[in-house]
Amino acid sequence: MTSTPVFGQTRGMGELIEVADKETVLAPFGTELAALGRERPEIVALTADMGRYSDILPFRDEHPDRFWNVGMAEQNLIATSAGLAKVGKIAYCTTYSVFVTRRAYDFVAIACAHSMANVKIFAGMPGLMNGYGATHQATEDLNMMRGIADLTIIDPCDATELRQVVRAVADIPGTVYVRLLRGHVPVELPDSYEFIPGRAARVRQGDGSVGVISTGYMTGRALDAAQAATGSGVDAGILHVPTIKPFDTEAVLEFASAHDRLVVAENHKKTGGLATLVTEAMFDAGVLRPVIRVGLEDGFFECGSQEYLEAKYGVDLPRVLRAIVDGV
Template identity: 60%
Template sequence: MSERGKTLAMGENVATGPRPNVEAPFGKALAALARGRNDIVGLSADLAKYTDILPFRDAHPDRFFNVGMAEQNLIGVSAGLAKSGFKAFCTTYGVFATRRAYDFIAIACAHSKADVKIFAGLPGLTTGYGGTHQAIEDLALMRMIPDLVVIDPCDATEIEQSVAAVAAHDGPTYARLLRGLVPRVFDPAKHRFEIGRAYTLRAQGGLGMISTGMMTERAIDAAEQLAAKGIETSILHMPTIKPFDAKAVADFARGVTRIMTLENHVVSGGLGTLVAEALYEACIFRPTVRVGIPDRFVECGSLPYLQDKCGMTVERIVAAALDGARWRQA
């Protein structure tokens, strides 16, 4: 991750803490998956290098297509390959996939139930390159499209396992991509990512943290710090945004006294909104604080600085949990 005070242009890593890192887990997993089968193709739109798909390209050059800076065509060509019997894995940044190619994802992929597997880089605040590159509202946009599966993996293990999971799924998927050096939070021998499944990582009542994507790693670390201060917490990890397991949220909420949602995304339209919908429909009411990007575009800067400013660091999460004024408002 970038040094505080300095914006990095491209190629930033997500990894921050002491956990072991995996380099390019997506591309390596895709290359391995494609080794034993010839129905996997890969595509990118002049961002192969920065979306970790190079291991696939190098292993299977005849099955990789770079369409250049043309995201609508990236999705259209992928849909055409899918309609020819291939599982089309395509990569670009989340901002370009969702904002520029939205109609193509909605119609050519989702409406057609085409086997297009989008992996979208730079989700939320994983780049300091400003509003043009930070996909801060992609989950909200994607989760409203019928028949589209939407995934926000937490770590290298879930990235690796989601490659096989979306390949096994019959239909289009949108997954957020964590690129470069990605921390391994979950033990691959014990954790099994499944589309649509919610994971209870901690169940001690008290403050219930419902998180998705890379924010789950921070929720785990925040919970440890809060435990040291005598605050009991529970954690529900929800890597699948659609289909969303509202029942798991309701069941989890019944066992806690207050709720904090944590997402690497604007706080409206994504996980926080989904949790609010789930709880309202289940007639469960708890004081709730939503941690995530506020309803505004974020400037250029270093990631530690920007994530701190938006309240998304472990320290800020702990402080939010302890901030009595914030909970009285909730």
């Protein structure tokens, strides 16, 4: 079957754009890191030719003596960061998710995680977050990174959470992999929200019929979908799981047990990420509920606008809404 071409505008390098009905914060990662650098002189930062496209330049501009651009050399980015960590620094570094996961994996595992090195990797364009095709779409990054022992993995939802994560990771021992949101990052969570490393958070109370377990910016999408679902008489609860590793099994099982059926939503392939973690935990504990996985099928994805790709591959708002309301 040949699908009808849909022509739309693409945008560059994972930069989130302002959305009409959303409050946004410009470059929350870099501005928060620059502020943190004022307080903590042991913080240094590096990039592999992705300063502009990872929002880290506010740190460079304010702390130029503590910033290094190693060029397009992701293995060396991780190794150099590890070396800095091993002489007492906390090294924040940025590149695209595809390059740190697929290209520098062994360096993250051995130079960093194995030694519990204080390297904090902020990985741009995780999951399906840009229209540059498979070369730039890290649709299996959670699956890869969860295989590394002693590595902490965080997938923040929005600007509110990302700013807290920037500060929190400085005090998480060892190596941390954070899925970066950049550009005009929306505000989805309330001011009262508190990120606690390793803990999931109930961000919407429902009536116990449908429960959504989500991570990353898909939690924002789940919040929008749950609101829309009330028009159909469905009152869904939402458990946001920002820390993928270590996984908050206890909170997930409690939430799963309290709902008749579940939807798991993630900006990642359906295998190896959040849905796999959730179903593993449920199966091990004997908590059996119907689960719909909203995520990407296995495959490489083409170039195109973000909106086009999300709709085509089933991770957009209508897809989450359909899972919540119709249970399919």
